Amino acid sequence: xxxLDRLLEGNQRYVSADTPRPKDAPPRRRLAxxxxxxxxxxPLAVLGLGLGEAHxxxxxxxxxxxxxxRSLVVSVHxxxxxxxxxxxxxxxxxxxxxxxxxxxxxxxxxxxxxxGDHIKALQDDIDRxxxxxxxxxxxxxxxxxxxxxxGAVRLVAKxxxxx
Amino acid sequence: xxxLDRLLEGNQRYVSADTPRPKDAPPRRRLAxxxxxxxxxxPLAVLGLGLGEAHxxxxxxxxxxxxxxRSLVVSVHxxxxxxxxxxxxxxxxxxxxxxxxxxxxxxxxxxxxxxGDHIKALQDDIDRxxxxxxxxxxxxxxxxxxxxxxGAVRLVAKxxxxx
Numbered sequence: 351x352x353x354l355d356r357l358l359e360g361n362q363r364y365v366s367a368d369t370p371r372p373k374d375a376p377p378r379r380r381l382a383x384x385x386x387x388x389x390x391x392x393p394l395a396v397l398g399l400g401l402g403e404a405h406x407x408x409x410x411x412x413x414x415x416x417x418x419x420r421s422l423v424v425s426v427h428x429x430x431x432x433x434x435x436x437x438x439x440x441x442x443x444x445x446x447x448x449x450x451x452x453x454x455x456x457x458x459x460x461x462x463x464x465x466g467d468h469i470k471a472l473q474d475d476i477d478r479x480x481x482x483x484x485x486x487x488x489x490x491x492x493x494x495x496x497x498x499x500x501g502a503v504r505l506v507a508k509x510x511x512x513x
Numbered sequence: 514x515x516x517l518d519r520l521l522e523g524n525q526r527y528v529s530a531d532t533p534r535p536k537d538a539p540p541r542r543r544l545a546x547x548x549x550x551x552x553x554x555x556p557l558a559v560l561g562l563g564l565g566e567a568h569x570x571x572x573x574x575x576x577x578x579x580x581x582x583r584s585l586v587v588s589v590h591x592x593x594x595x596x597x598x599x600x601x602x603x604x605x606x607x608x609x610x611x612x613x614x615x616x617x618x619x620x621x622x623x624x625x626x627x628x629g630d631h632i633k634a635l636q637d638d639i640d641r642x643x644x645x646x647x648x649x650x651x652x653x654x655x656x657x658x659x660x661x662x663x664g665a666v667r668l669v670a671k672x673x674x675x676x
Contacts, residue, residue, distance in 0.1 A: 360561015398523015
């Protein structure tokens with residue numbers, strides 16, 4: 351049995367189980383959550399969210415790239431999202447490495463968005479969201495750091511400031 | 514209580530529940546799954562996967578963009594992924610629209626990767642993966658279309674061919 355066969359079989363079990371699914375496309379809590387593709391993260395569970403409440407965006411590192419801005423413009427303008435949360439995490443494959451090392455190792459001559467320092471990366475990413483013209487409808491953004499061992503998140507950056 | 518307060522409270526419940534979490538970063542099934550940010554999709558559940566088994570990448574549409582290639586280079590070279598699945602879905606916000614309409618509606622002058630036709634979009638995205646030089650370690654890729662109403666997936670494109 352190939353990996354693809356296993357996945358199709360897994361889907362047959364999912365369909366048979368007839369799990370309740372949300373019907374509406376707009377996220378009920380008007381929320382978009384960006385996080386890392388890391389296999390250990392259960393994005394909705396970590397923040398006590400349910401299916402149907404948020405858009406979930408994931409890439410290497412949970413970084414605000416051009417593609418994330420593309421997706422969020424759709425979230426905000428087409429599907430009514432008003433709060434954006436960026437959740438990066440400890441023990442990330444993009445931390446403690448550099449573009450030079452990753453280029454040497456992979457042969458790909460691209461910007462990998464490595465994370466030299468979690469606090470700075472989250473602050474930079476929140477700044478990038480806030481300064482993006484097409485996202486001016488957004489009411490609030492926050493940058494969280496997830497401790498991959500304990501599951502606890504720490505608030506590292508937010509906009510607007512205050513409490 | 515602000516939305517951020519609610520999320521932090523949700524995280525406290527998650528930490529208290531002490532849910533078992535995988536410890537290792539490399540996905541156990543050496544799999545990466547790209548899908549849409551859509552709030553109705555539970556990516557692992559749809560394919561019968563568990564936490565710790567796959568990288569999960571999500572953006573608007575589940576399209577193979579430059580940022581997805583960046584992330585997958587890390588998946589493949591750093592974390593041992595060998596199979597890549599692209600899962601797009603019916604009732605997608607990027608289907609039945611155009612770049613022109615989205616630019617007018619959002620004010621963002623970018624490529625939104627709209628989906629004119631699901632079969633073509635999946636085939637194009639699989640082709641883009643297969644022709645990406647740095648992904649030559651990959652053994653297999655598949656393009657699936659998820660029916661958002663029934664939860665069933667249909668195999669639309671795959672590489673290599675055959676069965």
